[in-house]
Amino acid sequence: MSDKRAIGVFDSGVGGLSVVRQIQAQLPGENIVYLGDTARVPYGTKSQESVLKYTRQSADHLLKHDVKALVIACNTAASVGTKELQQLYPDIPVIGVIEPGAQAAVGNSQNGEIAVIATESTVSGGSYVKAIHQLDPKTEVRAAACSLFVAIAEEGWTEGSLLEAVLARYLMPLFNDPEHHPDTLVLGCTHYPVLKSAIANVVGPHVTLVDSAETTAQVLKSSLETQGLLNSEVSDGSLHCLVTDGPDRFARVAKLFLGRELASTQISLVDIN
């Protein structure tokens, strides 16, 4: 059995292309429709009510494209909306990035101490802490909001000692505490993989960085396999991006997250209100 329908991926903006990159690496034959809500980005400082409303609107729009699965790439949206969307759309797999990230972190940690960095809203919602404790209640989890990191990543400022000093300002409270020695750090925002090597320099080689994009793609793959939804065509899948504002800016910033250029024909402006 082969299912040519696309996978729907949505995100508050451009950062979710880091999840697309991992999906394409693991499932190169799949077609993908990506929705970036660039008119209302960022979600990380918005209220839970607004984020839930935007998440529902985005999912509704992607469903019009007859997608066979939904991936919530934005950590903030996944925090508040994964369960609700799973109830709204029981017939297709709905995968948020939180649980896969939590699984990878718990699977990796040797000493049961995990640190999470994310946006203000993801941290205050406590979703990673909950997801990790559901897997292992004994794990110690500490989370820090790193609000500046999104703007830094979108600028493409990815290396140098000044950058590392700025990152350390946010990371050190998690890692310079004599009582705590996390061996695992969850990158709980789609923008953070762009800063991965600089973050690794700051926290040192004894800390493993967990990028939820990678584990989300694995969970998606096994879910499609289990449900017989894989596309068995041998050719490369397509990628089409829908954005709610600024396709030019989206095209310009996309490469940082996707790892290659997007053609302007791959991007359409849509209204999801």
Next chain:
Amino acid sequence: MSDKRAIGVFDSGVGGLSVVRQIQAQLPGENIVYLGDTARVPYGTKSQESVLKYTRQSADHLLKHDVKALVIACNTAASVGTKELQQLYPDIPVIGVIEPGAQAAVGNSQNGEIAVIATESTVSGGSYVKAIHQLDPKTEVRAAACSLFVAIAEEGWTEGSLLEAVLARYLMPLFNDPEHHPDTLVLGCTHYPVLKSAIANVVGPHVTLVDSAETTAQVLKSSLETQGLLNSEVSDGSLHCLVTDGPDRFARVAKLFLGRELASTQISLVDIN
């Protein structure tokens, strides 16, 4: 003659309270209704079409509160929307922050070299350069987008050598050029006054910082005087804030810009769509 109606001030979020602060300093008896479009903040990375649409919606909403004047506190909104709103509402003064800022800069510069820092969208729209050249075509104007500054200001990160090193990364291209020696720097975003003393430390004492909030309040005052719209009551004016998302976060961040606490009774959640 005395006019008790409120002044309507609008902004993409919380930063416009730096303009409210200046209005209250110069016109303490005036009532103010402030609208912060926190559901769609920031405007600085959005397209001109979207910013214009949001600006119109915000102005329409404020007009329902029977305001006697409109102040566009957000530089990005003022860049694209001031002329349009002046045409839409010919019966009341509509004041954007760009022209007052340009006037103050041209009035201050001794050597005819002015630097402007603002958001990506304000810089690419070129509104400050146009407004300054309308006043004096011979002035040399160079502008730089300082995208990170908004996030830095909202975090309340206002001092220290690491902050100054980050600011310098953006400011030095304007000030370390042997061909150019601007003596005036326009803070072209409502968030930047929070960083004023750190920016002053970086650019040095020979550069005057122009805060358009202050000059906008002056222009508003003389406009109300000329048109007989001042409120001659002797008691202090009221301030009520309307926000499109997250009143709690708004209350928390407000103090940085307003210089004092806001009571939760002064903030209401509204839908302007």
